Amino acid sequence: MQAPNSMNALIELIGISKHFGEGETRVDALRDVTLSVRSGEVVGLLGPSGSGKSTLLNVIGCIVEPNEGWMRLDGEVVYDGQWQRRDLRRLRLEKIGFIFQFHNLLPFLDSTDNVALVLHLAGRPKDEAQRRAVDLLEYLQAGHRKHAMPAQLSGGEAQRVAIARALANRPRIILADEPTAALDSERAGIVMDLLRKLAVEQQAAIIAVTHDEKIIGHLDRIFRLRDGRLADEGDSARA
Amino acid sequence: MNLAFREIRHKLWRFALTCLGLSLLLGVVVTMAGMYRGLMADALALPRSINADVWVVQANTNGPFAESSRIPGETREMIARIDGIVAAGSVTLQPVEIDRDGQGLKLEVVGFEPGRPGGPANLVAGRDITRSHYELIADRKTGLAIGDRLELGRDVYTVVGLTQGNITAAADPVVYVTLRDAQDLQFDLTPPEARRAAARGAQRTNTDIVNAVVARISPNIPVEAVSLDVRRWKHLSVLSEGQQEAIMASVVIKHARHQLGLFMAVLAVSSAIILALIIYTLTMDKLREIATLKLIGMPDRSIIGLILQQALLMGVVGFVIGAALVSAAKDRFPRRVVVEPADLGILFGVVVVVCLLASVVAVRVAVRVDPARALAG
Numbered sequence: 256m257q258a259p260n261s262m263n264a265l266i267e268l269i270g271i272s273k274h275f276g277e278g279e280t281r282v283d284a285l286r287d288v289t290l291s292v293r294s295g296e297v298v299g300l301l302g303p304s305g306s307g308k309s310t311l312l313n314v315i316g317c318i319v320e321p322n323e324g325w326m327r328l329d330g331e332v333v334y335d336g337q338w339q340r341r342d343l344r345r346l347r348l349e350k351i352g353f354i355f356q357f358h359n360l361l362p363f364l365d366s367t368d369n370v371a372l373v374l375h376l377a378g379r380p381k382d383e384a385q386r387r388a389v390d391l392l393e394y395l396q397a398g399h400r401k402h403a404m405p406a407q408l409s410g411g412e413a414q415r416v417a418i419a420r421a422l423a424n425r426p427r428i429i430l431a432d433e434p435t436a437a438l439d440s441e442r443a444g445i446v447m448d449l450l451r452k453l454a455v456e457q458q459a460a461i462i463a464v465t466h467d468e469k470i471i472g473h474l475d476r477i478f479r480l481r482d483g484r485l486a487d488e489g490d491s492a493r494a
Numbered sequence: 495m496n497l498a499f500r501e502i503r504h505k506l507w508r509f510a511l512t513c514l515g516l517s518l519l520l521g522v523v524v525t526m527a528g529m530y531r532g533l534m535a536d537a538l539a540l541p542r543s544i545n546a547d548v549w550v551v552q553a554n555t556n557g558p559f560a561e562s563s564r565i566p567g568e569t570r571e572m573i574a575r576i577d578g579i580v581a582a583g584s585v586t587l588q589p590v591e592i593d594r595d596g597q598g599l600k601l602e603v604v605g606f607e608p609g610r611p612g613g614p615a616n617l618v619a620g621r622d623i624t625r626s627h628y629e630l631i632a633d634r635k636t637g638l639a640i641g642d643r644l645e646l647g648r649d650v651y652t653v654v655g656l657t658q659g660n661i662t663a664a665a666d667p668v669v670y671v672t673l674r675d676a677q678d679l680q681f682d683l684t685p686p687e688a689r690r691a692a693a694r695g696a697q698r699t700n701t702d703i704v705n706a707v708v709a710r711i712s713p714n715i716p717v718e719a720v721s722l723d724v725r726r727w728k729h730l731s732v733l734s735e736g737q738q739e740a741i742m743a744s745v746v747i748k749h750a751r752h753q754l755g756l757f758m759a760v761l762a763v764s765s766a767i768i769l770a771l772i773i774y775t776l777t778m779d780k781l782r783e784i785a786t787l788k789l790i791g792m793p794d795r796s797i798i799g800l801i802l803q804q805a806l807l808m809g810v811v812g813f814v815i816g817a818a819l820v821s822a823a824k825d826r827f828p829r830r831v832v833v834e835p836a837d838l839g840i841l842f843g844v845v846v847v848v849c850l851l852a853s854v855v856a857v858r859v860a861v862r863v864d865p866a867r868a869l870a871g
Contacts, residue, residue, distance in 0.1 A: 353789055
């Protein structure tokens, strides 16, 4: 497939389709989705339940294999009719950071170790991993909670630790699944401002799946999905 | 960063309680193995204590433990004259139940000739029998002490020596008296009608009957050579020490041994299933964490390692505590429990293998966890 010529695009999808089941049970989750996200951008993925948002996030996160299309992440073609890399785990570890709706911190590790874990997985030495984890927590204004266990953190603090974990390996792509759903509007705004700051400072592309209309003003662009199709692409009020 | 230990530390009480429950279960397996060994040790205790190279018994019998054996008392002189026999002694065996402090006490009375083979070889207190009559050497399990007096039949005996670990296959303690006393006791315990008939002057049956003659052979003479000499007398059979022990193991305690072995196997399988369920439940409890770990890039082998490490640690800790509990409590069991280091080693190996096998289902579930599960609300 011919690669598009989009300047600074970190995420590029062309004609991505995904269906589940066959015959009468077939469900088309994604139909011919084409999009690109540039470095420094924070884009939102909106749509009603069942519109395909999660499937699209899973496809970009290299968790679910599409049925057709082409996908390039951070300059590397990862899908062209089939996965182009066998070790998708490594790809996720190196290129993609995940932020979850419910932070998904490991309950048996403190804040620092939750962040340092991904650095260990990437093969960084223990001291270096611990140092960078603490630096990240400080950067995200959660340094004072570096020894706290997840159960001792507030929702906002836990989400900051989760963001620190997502950033630990300096990924250029960050996928956030309802990152503000568990937060009040004030904290949601803080988190979105933080993501915007990260996108600009680290030249990362951030895709946030959300139902949360109050954060739309924090997004550069919005992709709206309906029945697996990209129904609309537009700038947010802020953009 | 060892996630297995971190998680255990985080849920230490839960882990400790699980290990404790498992240790009790594995402790029962260890106890069963110990009882199995104990049964063998009990069965062999008496023949080993008598320490004979050959047992001369009634022809075509597996006596005197497995079958009844009655041979004339003069057999001992005949055996002693055979070339290669160093020493020979007659023995009788008689199970007796007496009343002791209002409670029934079952004993195995062994009659022997002091100074000849057949007596106790392992006195732990007191002295050998030196008088012809009414002295007794008892095993400590009887609860008797030196100087105690005990009524057997119509006579009263004084305890002059104590042994330890001399019991029968049925775990009844053994007491030793002189052969003459034992033969009198056998007559005393014959049915009253026979005794009344004897008292009226009826011809009394010969009381110089023994159950076996035990002999020690010169180290230079093969047992088989002596056996051939003895077998010339058609009314006698010979069993070597090894044959006697084999009979004890294969005939006397065969069913009990099989029962224990089978029970131990069932218990081991039950333990494996329970262990598998525990590991499976622990894994199911952390499926979301596993999905998150997979999503952020943890390889499957590390996740498998996490499960296996926890399973092995649980099994090893449970086994060590269980074995320690049994070792500490083994002497409180009513029957002998023998905890052999070799058996513990084998059981430890079995526990490790069971832990690994029990983890298979949990590992399969963990490997199949979809990383997308971490993103699900």
